Amino acid sequence: MPKGMTIAEAILARAGGKARVEPGEIVDAKVDRAMSHDNGALVAKHFAEIGVEKVWDKDRIVLLMDHRVPANDIKTAEGHKKIREFVAKQGIPNFFDIKEGICHQVFPEHGYALPGQLIVGTDSHTTTYGAVGAMSTGIGATEMAGVWATGSLWLMVPKSFKFNVKGKFPKGAYPKDLILKIIGDLKADGADYASCEFYGPAIDAMTVGGRMTICNMSMEMGAKSAICPPDKKVFDYLKGRAKGKYEPVYAAKDAAYEKTFDYDVSALEPMVAAPHTVDNVKPLKDVAGTKINQAIIGSCTNGRLEDLKEGAAILKGKTIYKDVRLIVAPASREVLLAAMKDGTMDIYVRAGAVVINPGCGPCLGAHEGIMAAGERCISSTNRNFKGRMGDPASEVYLASPAAVAASALEGAIADPRGYLK
Amino acid sequence: MKGKVWKYGDDVNTDVILPGRYLSNYDAKFLASHAMEDIDKEFAPNVKQGDIVVGGRNFGCGSSREQAATCLTAAGVQAVVAKSFARIFYRNAINLGLPVIQAPELVEKLQKGDEVELDMEKGTVKLMRTGESVAFKSLPPFIMELLRDGGLIPHLKKQMAEKKGISQP
Ligand code: SF4
Numbered sequence: 001m002p003k004g005m006t007i008a009e010a011i012l013a014r015a016g017g018k019a020r021v022e023p024g025e026i027v028d029a030k031v032d033r034a035m036s037h038d039n040g041a042l043v044a045k046h047f048a049e050i051g052v053e054k055v056w057d058k059d060r061i062v063l064l065m066d067h068r069v070p071a072n073d074i075k076t077a078e079g080h081k082k083i084r085e086f087v088a089k090q091g092i093p094n095f096f097d098i099k100e101g102i103c104h105q106v107f108p109e110h111g112y113a114l115p116g117q118l119i120v121g122t123d124s125h126t127t128t129y130g131a132v133g134a135m136s137t138g139i140g141a142t143e144m145a146g147v148w149a150t151g152s153l154w155l156m157v158p159k160s161f162k163f164n165v166k167g168k169f170p171k172g173a174y175p176k177d178l179i180l181k182i183i184g185d186l187k188a189d190g191a192d193y194a195s196c197e198f199y200g201p202a203i204d205a206m207t208v209g210g211r212m213t214i215c216n217m218s219m220e221m222g223a224k225s226a227i228c229p230p231d232k233k234v235f236d237y238l239k240g241r242a243k244g245k246y247e248p249v250y251a252a253k254d255a256a257y258e259k260t261f262d263y264d265v266s267a268l269e270p271m272v273a274a275p276h277t278v279d280n281v282k283p284l285k286d287v288a289g290t291k292i293n294q295a296i297i298g299s300c301t302n303g304r305l306e307d308l309k310e311g312a313a314i315l316k317g318k319t320i321y322k323d324v325r326l327i328v329a330p331a332s333r334e335v336l337l338a339a340m341k342d343g344t345m346d347i348y349v350r351a352g353a354v355v356i357n358p359g360c361g362p363c364l365g366a367h368e369g370i371m372a373a374g375e376r377c378i379s380s381t382n383r384n385f386k387g388r389m390g391d392p393a394s395e396v397y398l399a400s401p402a403a404v405a406a407s408a409l410e411g412a413i414a415d416p417r418g419y420l421k
Numbered sequence: 422m423k424g425k426v427w428k429y430g431d432d433v434n435t436d437v438i439l440p441g442r443y444l445s446n447y448d449a450k451f452l453a454s455h456a457m458e459d460i461d462k463e464f465a466p467n468v469k470q471g472d473i474v475v476g477g478r479n480f481g482c483g484s485s486r487e488q489a490a491t492c493l494t495a496a497g498v499q500a501v502v503a504k505s506f507a508r509i510f511y512r513n514a515i516n517l518g519l520p521v522i523q524a525p526e527l528v529e530k531l532q533k534g535d536e537v538e539l540d541m542e543k544g545t546v547k548l549m550r551t552g553e554s555v556a557f558k559s560l561p562p563f564i565m566e567l568l569r570d571g572g573l574i575p576h577l578k579k580q581m582a583e584k585k586g587i588s589q590p
Contacts, residue, residue, distance in 0.1 A: 026563075039486070042447055049574050051581065068445065075445040124485040124509055140487035140513035142573050149577060154563070188432050189479035193508050222482060222507055277432060364484075366441040385436035385483060387459040 004252020006160035007227045008195035011135040011249050015118040016155075023159040023258070030152045032134075033060050033112050035121035037103045038067040039141050041079035043122060044086040046145035055090050056151035062112050063087055064096035066103050066359045068367045101332025101358035104128040104216060104300035109334055111241030115230040116249035120147060125300055125382065127219045131211035132238065133230030133248055135195070138219070158195040158224045159258040165202040167266035172417035174310065175210035176302055176380070176400040178202075179217040180271040182263065184281025192222035194258070197251065202265045203228055208237045209304045216301045217382050220278040270415055272378075273398040276386040284403055287413050294377035294389075295320075295408035297353075297401045298329030299363045302380035305338045307331075311380075311405035312347040314419040319352050321411030326353040327369050329361035353408075365389040378407045422499055423549075424471035426535040427457075427464060431477035435489035435510060438481065444488060449495035456492040470497035473539065475531050477503065481510020490514040500539055502546070502557075504528050515564055518572035522546075524557035541568070 002020065005013060009021050016027030036043050040063045047055070055061055063083060071077035080098070087095045100106045104125055107113055115133035119126065122144045129136035139153065147153050165178065183190075196218045203211065211228045218226030230248045238246075270284040297303070297311045308330065320326050328348050330336040336358050339345045348355055362369025363381040371377060371390035377397070379389070384396035399407075402416035409419070437459040439452060446452070457464035474493060480503035481489060490513045493501065500520040514521045520541055527546055531537065536549040544559040559565070570576040 026561075039444075042487075045447065046574055050577050073445060079445060079447075122485060124483065126485075138485040138509050140485055140490075140509065140516060142487055142516040143512060146516075146573050146577055188482050189505060189507070192479065192505060222479065224508055277434075279432075364441040366444055383436070383483065385434045387440050388436050392459045 003256040004254045006195065006251045006255045006257065007133070007197055007229065007249055008135050008158055008160055008225055010251070011116060011118055012155060012157050021157045023157050025157045026154050027157060028152055029118055029155045031060070031120050031147055032117035033062060033119045034144060034147050035062045035103055035107055035112070035119065035123070035126065036144055037123060038065050038076070038079060039122050040086070041082040042141040043144045043148065044082055046142050047148050050145060050149050052149045055148045058090055058092045059094070060151070061092055061148065062094040062107060063092060064100055064103055064106055065098050066101060067364065069098035069357065069359045072367050099333055101330070101335065102300045102303065102360055105303065105331035105335065108132060108212070109241065109332055111238060111243040114238070114242055114244065114246035115234065116247045120144070120153065124219050125216050127223060127226045128212050128216040128300060130215035130225055130227035131208055132234045133227060135225045135227060137225050156193070158193050160195045160197060160255070161191060162257040162260045163196060163198045163263060164260065165198060165200040165263045165265060167202055167264040168205070169202065169265050170268060171420050172270055172402060172415070173265065173268040174400045174402065175206055175213045177268055177271045178263065178265055179214045180273055180281050180398065181268065183217065183221045183273070183279050184271070186221045188221060188277060188279040190221045191218065193224055194222070196223045196226040198226065198228045204231065207306060208233055209306050212304070213301055220382060270400060270403050270417065272403070272413065273384055275384055275395040275397065278382070278384060278398065284399060284413065284415055287397065288415055290413045291376065292324060292378050292407055292412060293375040294369065294371060295324055295326045295404045296329070296362050296369065296377060296379040296381060297404050298327070298331065298361050299381040300331060301382040302401050303329060303331030303335065305335050305344070307380060307401040308335070308339050308344050311401040312344045314402055314405040314416055315351040315409065316347050318409055320408040324408050324411050326351070326408040327362055328353045328355045330358045332358050362389055378404050378413055380404050422471045423536060423538045424473050424499055425469065426473050426475050426531050426533060426537060427468065428475040428531060428533040429460065429477070432479045432482055433460070433476045434483035435481055435486050436483055438489040439486060439492045444486060449491055452488050452492035453495035456496045465496065468496045468498065471499045472497060473537060474498050474501045475503065475528055476501065477528065478505045480506050482507035485509045487513040487517060490517045490519050494519045500541070502527055502531065515567055516573040518568055520568055522557050527555050527557055530555060
């Protein structure tokens, strides 16, 4: 008897119109949804080159702007204009202009990410939607032009990895610390081409947002997709959001995983990824005291309400260190509204933070919050590559929002646990 | 075609191949003029048509920006050879008609500045320094077809034309 299928295999079998698929097999897969952000302008350019008039299905394409919003230079403005023109010409209904927030937050918030679906996006962190049980993966702009034209693309069925995560998160340790720990163990290519599935009591206990953090950052170890089996939390999250019906997909009991990893979060401590690679992971205490110039809370990894609250709990009633710039970028308009309503934003502004509009903000060093040579930042984002946030001689440390907030108070990398009751 | 080797280490990410600050400009020549500049200032001004970029493990990890492949093709790079590739870069390169060759043993043999002759169809790289010819595992036929067509866009155009029953100009 052949073994049963993993979640990724089952989704790709369905999308490829096959009864079953094996790792390594190439399927011609029909996608359920296709997402593009600012680089939609580049996709539109390639789409025009193919020479088809209309996109394959306008209802399945989602377009938004988040990377450089509002436009910061003329080239960006031209790109944004091209997207608006394309949206109007094609009559694409699922379009969000500069106000809405980061693609990976807005897409699930608006119910486009659904369990069991195959989703492609022109962004590497498209893996995020695995938090609701979708198989989602990043592709390039040229390839997306092909998807817009045909609705399908070739995909290799990935091998699957299984992560069993047990234990209860101790104070000061969060899903971000867990995924940093995992990336540090597996390294930047440890999950290349693999689909990572996350199971166990620690995942079950996690919010959908926490699972998004995990699935989002799995990309940093090369994962093609990262998936948590959808549960009641996901179904509750999707209530009133889901665009259309969905059918959750689960792994067969005897599904074959190429590798299995066991983690216990009970003794997890705050972690950081030190410059200049995401897999350069250390316990935060090893670098505590390192001076910083900038601190960032935001991004598709950690810019949700729960993340902002995590930082605010530490900053409440305090003022940040005089020589530090704390930048807060809510992941979406919905997040910003909620954070204004519950007083979270109030805490940040009083503490001395600069609150910027929902979007990618400083994360990719293309818009604002840029650093000069010799400057150092601690950030709740997901990449710390050389030059990622400005001058190649600047440095980025990645950590949880709590660790970022504690560091902003001290002007140096600081352990959040000292601030938590 | 003959070319010179530009050799780098493991985990060359797309942020250093083409930094985020240049992403809003889609002009390929502009992108080429900034290729690799955060890890190798010598690359963009000196790279020649037919040169080969050689990397270690996980070449092209990070962002999905296809400009990381565009800037290399526009700079004249004829192929990238690495011990392994990150998947999005791998796909982007093929879709843009840039051959990507996964060949760990070949990487070990190549040194910075080596002159080599690459034959994609035969699947060989001839190393002029030693006269040795090294074979690599050839790419699957449908990828070779994509590459021969010059990438995904020309390939799709060809397919559509064939569907309509009109011949290619
Ligand atoms: S927040 Fe950062 S990682 Fe996320 S989509 Fe935006 S630029 Fe990419």
